[in-house]
Amino acid sequence: MTHNTGVVTADIRLTGFSSRAPLADALAWIDARTAALPMERVALANALGRVLAAPIASPADWPSADCAAMDGYAVAAAETEGASDYNPVPVNAHVLIAAGLPMPDGTDAVLPFALAQPHGPALDALAPVARGAGVDRRGSLLPAGGTAAAAGTLRAQHIALLLAVGTDPVAVVRKPLVALLVAGPKSGPDLLSPMLRALVARDGGVPEAMALPAAGADLVLMAGRTGAGPDDNAALTLADAGGVLDMHGIAVRPGDSAGLGCIRGVPVLLLPGAPHACLAIYDTLAARAIRRLTGVQPCDPYACTEKLLERKAVSAVGFTDMIQVRISATHATPLGPADAGTLASAVRADGFFIVPESSEGYPAGTAVRVRVYRP
């Protein structure tokens, strides 16, 4: 078996992997085959969290005219010159105005209520205001041609600003359709389908159970039957449908029976059937592929935080180990070595850190970067 170039043809059932690809090769393989999908237009009301395909320039000045920036009286600033508490100055031009409304002709500043003294229809200023004070000049919030939104993920404030400048709908990266092919469990209920559906949706993909060749899918996830057991036929199923495997067996724990291939030009990821290993490989490889297809940054689904190891962590040279931890304000406590992970420990853990292939592990007190499972 060759792991990093060419096509995998050997049947590894009942023998096991004779070699495994380094994780770095698997990541490079994914990066070479995934990039932001073409764009589609969606209404701003449905665009939260979507990724803007290109920057949007404001088509017009905002505001479109000089507007009051605060509540008060629109006045001619020149009329307030010399005013003070001890020298109230009558203001001839004055219009009660609310923030956001256009300034009336002949006015150029807003006198706040605290600095104004009305007498019936007349008004005294109790302090001078400068020309333009309390006014949002035309285009001052966002001039025509200015960047209303940079390319990237749309937050709630983007939705509001793009509505304000009148660019609805917007062009966002199409969501990847992710085909899920989950082998029936060897015993008990199917745990992988609900877990993978949740994860794919979390990362911005649209999960759909499909059979090969999974026409129309942007990515194919085959889960289960990836190892060396007698019924581990994921690789053969892919080959029978006309697909090829480029790597099978990746030097990462848990999940070393993972594989990477293609069918009709669409990337295919083989995820191990053990739920905790499936999760680990999903987070390491599949999440990266899906997030790259959506154009979202970063492509790692978890935020990192630096913690000190509470006790030593042992790792196998030749494997990239993902070690689950509980974290406190300052420390990370490993739940066990990478090969002792279970679904129950994935639930107990707050996250995990990665020990590279070349390392035998770290002594207590080492600072490690923990990837924290999202709530």
Place this chain on the structure above:
Amino acid sequence: MTHNTGVVTADIRLTGFSSRAPLADALAWIDARTAALPMERVALANALGRVLAAPIASPADWPSADCAAMDGYAVAAAETEGASDYNPVPVNAHVLIAAGLPMPDGTDAVLPFALAQPHGPALDALAPVARGAGVDRRGSLLPAGGTAAAAGTLRAQHIALLLAVGTDPVAVVRKPLVALLVAGPKSGPDLLSPMLRALVARDGGVPEAMALPAAGADLVLMAGRTGAGPDDNAALTLADAGGVLDMHGIAVRPGDSAGLGCIRGVPVLLLPGAPHACLAIYDTLAARAIRRLTGVQPCDPYACTEKLLERKAVSAVGFTDMIQVRISATHATPLGPADAGTLASAVRADGFFIVPESSEGYPAGTAVRVRVYRP
């Protein structure tokens, strides 16, 4: 006007706020009136991100019998004693087995393929295996009565584990129904409704446009018309519907015209109509209320990261200032003082930091905790 006890009755229109409540009082007011709602049962398939109301104990041992933890041959460990590459030992009891399947009677270990040498129907062991090696004992992954999931937010692995132990549906905290009452904009399109809908959904609430008294709502957000302008009638609208305001005017920038009250025992938040101020008050007060109602931790919607100020930040004593920043790997650069924020700057910003009431600001180089806007 009294700001921190009793009921607000003064009409502040055309005069402005004579005093403002400290932000700490507003946060305490919210904390005293919001806690996790009663629970409801939902199918695990729809439970991602929901908050488990109480811990769930596993009703049964998992696995329910001793199972193979790896692919290989199920054997009696005693039969492999003394085996080595140079001394293959015949094994009488051996069954080809896949990970996850129950161990056949009379076997107590799994011999990996790499350590096994088949000869037609016969099998030699090339190394000894210990009793229990390669086996997940009954209940070893999660014993009956063990904690399958602690109270808190359900992640994808929780869904899978709870399916495995057979606890579907699960009891989660009911989602708060959040009434949105948005005053029509003074000019242009309604920016607040789409923004608030997105934010409420982000924080786990169910947004719904409703009129007062908003029967059935768990929280009421009234947006716009909160200030001292001639048409700022949010406070009067609430009073007319039988509600009361406990605070109006909070010493925070942007958003100092915010208010807090109740109608029929349900908390009401007044959010300013200027979009960037509405966002700031939503994030500071409304997100906290909604997240406390959902039971999610933390109740701050944004993750914090420590950065060094690129240049000095000026703040007004007597106001809690929220200062928008762009961030780099190490530094935070203020976009301007708190009173210069706009919707456009909320889009350009990566997040904000908070300067407490007692501070005049910080010199360049100060470490500040930046709340990073979520993608």
